[in-house]
Amino acid sequence: MKYIIIGLGNFGASLAQKLTAQGNEVIGIDTNMSKVEAYKEKISHTICMDATDEFTVSGLPLKETDIVLVAIGEDQGANIMTTALLKNFEVKRLMSRAINPLHEKVLQAIGVDEIVHPEEETAERWAKKLCLSNVVDSFELNTDFSIIEAIAPDEYIGKTIREVSFRRNHRLLALTVIKKEEEKSILGKTKTVTKILGVISGDYRIQKNDILVLYGSNKDLQIFLKQKFK
Numbered sequence: 001m002k003y004i005i006i007g008l009g010n011f012g013a014s015l016a017q018k019l020t021a022q023g024n025e026v027i028g029i030d031t032n033m034s035k036v037e038a039y040k041e042k043i044s045h046t047i048c049m050d051a052t053d054e055f056t057v058s059g060l061p062l063k064e065t066d067i068v069l070v071a072i073g074e075d076q077g078a079n080i081m082t083t084a085l086l087k088n089f090e091v092k093r094l095m096s097r098a099i100n101p102l103h104e105k106v107l108q109a110i111g112v113d114e115i116v117h118p119e120e121e122t123a124e125r126w127a128k129k130l131c132l133s134n135v136v137d138s139f140e141l142n143t144d145f146s147i148i149e150a151i152a153p154d155e156y157i158g159k160t161i162r163e164v165s166f167r168r169n170h171r172l173l174a175l176t177v178i179k180k181e182e183e184k185s186i187l188g189k190t191k192t193v194t195k196i197l198g199v200i201s202g203d204y205r206i207q208k209n210d211i212l213v214l215y216g217s218n219k220d221l222q223i224f225l226k227q228k229f230k
Helices: 010-021 033-039 076-088 101-110 123-131 166-170 218-228
Strands: 002-006 025-030 045-048 067-070 094-097 114-116 135-140 145-151 173-184 190-196 211-217
Touching: 002 010, 010 025, 010 033, 025 033, 033 045, 067 076, 076 094, 076 101, 101 114, 145 218, 166 173, 166 218, 211 218
Parallel strands: 002 025, 002 067, 025 045, 067 094, 094 114
Antiparallel strands: 135 145, 145 211, 173 190, 173 211
16 A cells, blocks of 8 residues: 655654565655665655645646545644545545644644544554455454454345354454444434443344454454455
8 A cells, every 4th residue: 555644753654664574665755864864774664755745746646646644743733734634635545643632632623534643542553454355454463373353345235154164264253243323412412422332243134334343363354454445
């Protein structure tokens, strides 16, 4: 996959290096030339530029990039300006780092696809999360086994857990299903509510937009994801 990471601070640089090491093509951007020089051998490509400048940003391969992440942490103004600029360029998937609750609200208003909290999650976990197609989240139990949340593949919609037979066909265990549902408050405002169905039975019929919670070895999970989300 192709990534652009803007801001090579501790989080941005660490994430860019891990994604590069996993075989992805990464462009790391920062206004500080010393940072760009420091990581040029560890990240696919590094560029020293001002990402708040529309003309300069327009020269980046935005249409060919799968994910653009604004990891600027020190300057909230630059973070917001860069994020808004990229939103206007309609990149495929836009993610941005939030520094505090107010900053997060501004990013939500801009309409980013996902907000990152580096203080709560490590670059290693984000690298794994971004590299697995259609994965909503992942939890590494140890170096060999993980639990992932993955959007149900289209071919499974309408089938029961028993019919899919995760254990026999993929050596995975389906733990539960998560649903995102829209609910209206008394004032008429709509909000998204997360519902977890508990331990799932073999008779449960998978529905569109269901998020499957699967347990298995990292190797089997990777094989499953590559087969189902090409």
